[in-house]
Amino acid sequence: MNLASQENKTRGENPYTFEKFVLERENLDWYRDDVFLRKVVQKYTSERFDQVEKALIAFSPMVSKKMNKLAEQAARPENRPYMLHFDAFNKRIDRVVRPMETLQLEQLVFGEGLFASKMEPWESFVKRLLIHQLGEAGITCPLTCTHGLIALLDEFPDEDLPELQEILLHTKEGIAGEFAIGAQFMSEIQGGSDLPANLLExxxxxxxxxxxxxxxxxxxxxxxxxVVTAKISGTDKVSTFIVPSWLPGNKEQEKRNGFEINRIKWKMGTAELPTGEFQYNGAIAYPIGPKDRGIAVAVGIVLTLSRLEIGIACAGFMLRAFREASLYSDFRTVFGKKVKDYPLSASKLKSIENAAQRTTAGAFKIYNLFLELEKPLNPGINSDQPLETRKQLFNLRELVLLQKIGTTKEGAEVLREAISIFGGHGVMEEFSSLPRIFRDIVVNEQWEGPRNLLLTQIYRDLQRVADWYPAEDFVKNVLDGASRETVERFSMQLADLLQRPVLGEVSEASIEAAEEWDAFCESFFKAYQSVALQEIV
Known part of the structure; x- marks a missing residue:
């Protein structure tokens, strides 16, 4: 080849490659390489640390590599789930078609038996935290809903309905190695989060x-x-039911249990998760829990666990965002310097790291309280337990709500900042998981009660317990470990806000009070997270 033809061949070629960054990212072990996470696990597992860490070190490479690749493929637009309403012989089957990658991922995740009796609670918790780093991926919402269904069946055993025992076995322990999947169908077109407005009969x-x-x-x-909420004929009270998708022997025939799936919705995020509209035409349902307390049962157990899990998910999202943004900032050079060496980028990375660590520490601290309390689900505010127990249960109730609204809002901000570290590549779907996780976290902000609804609930809760749990005591107990000045400041703010028209008629005064209440809840929960982080570092 002469010199001219060689020059023509190389002209226009760019030797730049992302290979080093991609290789380092693919070789990361999400647990083993996260020094902070391992430190948190050690604090909360204490003498069981060696046993739990052994299980996590064995599990983590599968999440970091195999599951991650499956999640990335399942997220491609051409792999979105869709409905096949009829088979070739015009029989109505309402088959939810999902890609092979999602099915494989589902088998790996549910096959862990994360809620089985033999699974140590902290091992399950941290494994779920790692799984959440995949994004929703079509499997974390099902996992969360299954947890709620299991807790409901555990709480209200019914020997008169042997079907419920079979369902519990199928979802919790598995049958012949197969673990069933649970869901929760509560919202109706007229009500959304307003469960008393349910009309399903x-x-x-x-x-x-x-x-x-x-x-x-x-x-x-x-x-x-x-888990389905409905009103029993002739009553105005919402009850809770367990509804199988197929009756025994009918799953293979694709014969639904008296219902049809009208369509699959097109959502902003959690796109791998099939969300549908259901029409019930006589489906067989099994009652669970007191028939006149369906809302309390659904919210106190199922939604509480879902809201708790969203906080865990946000911790996972933020840990991944920091890890990948940090890795890229150390790889990418612009204008002669690495991205991480610019003060504006460095400040963003520092903020992302702090948010990720605060959120993780807070999630562990809340879950630790959950594990320490006997029967932490569905106690209600006015239970007959000893006063100190009632206070602890109330703390947990409010922390779960505060965590849900706090971490989803901050999580979206963190993901957006992490994306900015990547520059233009940050919004490329095949380059980074962060755009997909960003959409997932925005959807999580609406799941299980949007922000305004939960802010209202927290305010009403505090008003309802004022006679036996003063605002000052609540702040002091929740922020145990914070400085005296911090506790006093939040105590004064809360006492003042509880006298303001936060939930009053719309006026300049009530709008101002509502804005201050929103800001208070955000800063109060961050103070709680900061205490949790101080206990680690």
Whole structure:
């Protein structure tokens, strides 16, 4: 080859490559390489640390590599779930079609038996935290809903309905190695989070019921069993039911249990998760819990666990955001310097790291309180337990709500900042997982009660307990470990806000009070997280 032809061949070629960054990212072990996470695990597992860490070190490479690759492939637009309403012979089957990668990921995740009796609680917690770093991926919402269904069945055993025992075994321990998947269908077109507005009708038939009506927002449309809220005929009280998707022997025939799936919704995020609209035409349902306390049962157990899990998910999202943004900032050179060596970038990375560590420490601290309390789910505010126990249960109740609204809002901010570290590449779907996780966290902000609803709930809760749990005591107990000045400042703010028209008629005064209440809850929860972080570092 002469010199001219060689010059022509190389002209226009760019030798730049991302290979070093990609290789380092692919070789990361999400648990083993996270010094901070391992430190938190050691604090909370204490004498069980060696046992738990051994399990985590064995599990983490599968999440970091195999599961991550499956999640990335499942997230491609051409792999979104869709409905196949009829088979080739015009039989209605309502098959939810999902990609092979999602099915493989589902088998790996559920096959861990994360809620089985033999699984140590902290091992399950940290494994779920690692799994959440995949994003929703079509599997973390099903996992969370299954947890809620199991807790409901554990709380209200019913020997008169052997089907419920079979469902509990299938979801919790697995049958012949297969773990069933749970869902929760509560929202209706007229109500959303307003469960008392439910119109789905439950018609008694012996010990069982038949459901008639519509559920408008049903995530995990492919589930084996669902927790469904409905009103028993002739009553105005919402009750809770367990509804199998198929009756025994019918799953293989794709014969649904008296319901149809009208369509799969097109969502901003959690796109791998099939969310549908269901029409019930006499589906067999099994009652669970007191028939006149369906909302308390659904919210106190199922939604509490979901809200708790969202906080864990946000910790996972932020840990991944910091890890990958930090790695890229150390790789990428612009204008002769690495990204991390610019003060503006360095300040963003420092802020992302602090948020990720605060959120993780806070999630562990809240879960630790959850594990320490006997029967932490569904106690209600006015229980007959000793006063100090009631206070601790109340602390947990409010912390779960504060964590849900606090971490989803900050999580979206953190993901956006992390994306900015990547520059233009940050919004490239095949380059980074962060755009997908950003959309997931925005959806999580709306799941299980949007921000305004939960801010209202917290305010009302504090008003309801004022006679036996003064605002000053609540702040002092929740911020145990904070400086005296911090406790006094938040105590004064809370006492003042509880006298303001936060929930009053719309006026300049009530709007100002509402804005201050929102800001108070955000800063108060960050103070709690900071205490949790101080206990680690």
């Amino acid at each position: 439950a018609v008694p038939n012996g010990k069982r019921y038949h459901l008639y009506g519509n559920k408008f927002f049903c995530s995990v449309a492919h589930a084996d069993y669902a």
